[in-house]
Amino acid sequence: MQLPTPRGPLTELLFERLACPPHEFGPPPVPARTPALEDEDLQLALFACYELHYRGFAEVDEGWEWEPSLLAARRALERRFEDGLARAVPRPVPTFSAPMRRALAELTAATGPDLSGFLQREADLAQFREFVAHRSIYHLKEADPHTWAIPRLHGGPKAALVEIQADEYGGGRAGRMHSELFRTTMRHLGMDDSYGAYLDRVPAITLAVSNAMSLFGLHRRHLGALLGHLAAFEMTSSIPNHRYSMGLRRLGGDQEARRFYDEHVQADAVHEQIAAHDMCGGFARQYPSRAGDVLYGAACALTLERLFAEHVMDDWRRGASSLREAGLMVGSR
Template sequence: MQNTADLLPKIDSPTLPKNKPTLPNYDAADRQFVNLLEMEDLDKTVVAKPLLVSDLESAIAVAVRSAYQQPEGDEAAHLFLQRLLYRINRLNLFWYDDLRRYNNERSHYLRSVRDRIEAPWQQWEIAQIDVAALQNIEDVKQALRDRAAADVNPELTQIDRYLREQMTEGGYRHLLAIASFDGLVEASRVSRIIGGAGNEIQSTLTRVLIEEYGGGRLARKHSTYFAQMLAEFGMSTEPEAYFDIVPWQVLASINHNFLLTERKRHFLRYNGGLTYFEIAGPVAYRNYLAAAQRLGLSQAAMGYWELHIREDERHGRWMLDEVAIPLADRYPDEAWELLLGYDQEKSIGDRAGLAVVRSIQAATIKGRSGAGA
């Protein structure tokens, strides 16, 4: 039986600086970090001028303690840490933007920051899953099939009904703004697991990626359909345009997938998670489609959801039958990690979904208040 600790980074958590009774200014620390990212030769500068990052370092240490070592994690700390992680992780992909943004993509200092946040965060995440129970499941393939059967068409929840029956057009726009953060560059992380030896599993993953990318034709790429929805409302179609309203729970979902795709040791976990994502995706998309239809929106304002419902239903079957099950056969001793990835993706996704709905509701109340002022 494999030790759970083997799945986690071997990094000591930072200690909280002494004599820091007040909370740091996370917004100021975040702005400082953005400036550091584009600095010429960041590593040499930090060594020569360590005081330059002292406030940032203090903010990180306080935030790690506040987010992951307290019974009730501080929301501001979670948001600050997940924003830092995302800013580092997105350097692994090219966005056709200002080349200076990649000046420090291999910085040792940035890697240190990432590891010191990622380790306690992942320990916190995995503590919420009963790993021992997963390790003791004898028939992993049946467990995967059972999960898929339950998640492909579940009973409607209160969140589902709110989206379908109560979300306003303003709320729908807010949903698009948050979803655009991933929707405009979707499937990018899948590309990180395609390389390597060829076999049937790799071929299936490649088919999923090719369909997400429209077979190499921009007009058919899924992100193009998402951009069309945004354009229909006169919203920005630039990636990351709505960064400031993205809940930390959504950023955590994205960062979690960055971690799993960047570390090949987590290949099984990622594919277990991707299996859940493709199986359960149409459930969420049907909610959004039903809301758009109720609101009487145009076809362009909802076309992405229809496309995804059709294709992800097929992708879910592919992932279960042609990726997850064959991986369980190929790696019988580690097959439980597929279940870990599946269950974590579901848990993290549910948390993010709830956060998005709360954000929509808050924006709707704020909009009504502003309209009545």
């Protein structure tokens, strides 16, 4: 993947520095006053910093991954992102008399804009492609952020997470990996299925959805939040994915094109129970004081998904695209 187009002074400086050999980075520019979850410059900068821990960029020296001065600059950006999450997501108070599974179920029962219903019944092919472009930012590396939790767990919660992740990675069969199934969907839709192909087109909220996973995954202090985040994903996945599959069938998608969504209908119905009871419930029993972290991670996942759906639906109701025009600077879409 190539470095994307900058979206403001922060990413202009970051990408200029990353294109050179590793050196002292220095403090980042003073951030804009835009709310963190809507800040195109901030979210793209964080995404690029996090990507150094995944596949990186073709023109960026791998030595940047652990350059102390860049990590210090990233920490300043993370503080702003974490503050933005805290403002947007009220921290749930755990009820220790109620099991974690029930607490998660109560959180995930809340509803937001019916994006999956719209895609099932009304979206045209261009809108469905837009949705897939948004989702490609995560689905082309599906499961990777949550895998960071495996070496940080032990006992039952670790076994539960490994069971979930094994399915996400296709049980050891490359063609069954969920990221590869998503590539198949993209190809059937006539889209570019290369990693990061739509990075320049997606807005800040789409990047924030992905950045929250990386934030939680890369910091051991956020382990509980990462588990709650994954549980919320699994517990709210089966019905929407069934709707996505039905919508794609309505638009002419064959069984192979829909296999990614159909796979999630089946797998996530099982994962839901494992994630809520064995993984999160087991973790809360091991570390009762961190039960609130689990619920907060779930609440972050649900809030970001709601904000993403609102962004997409608001644009579509206005007859506009939910994607940005490639190459535009901050403040434009």
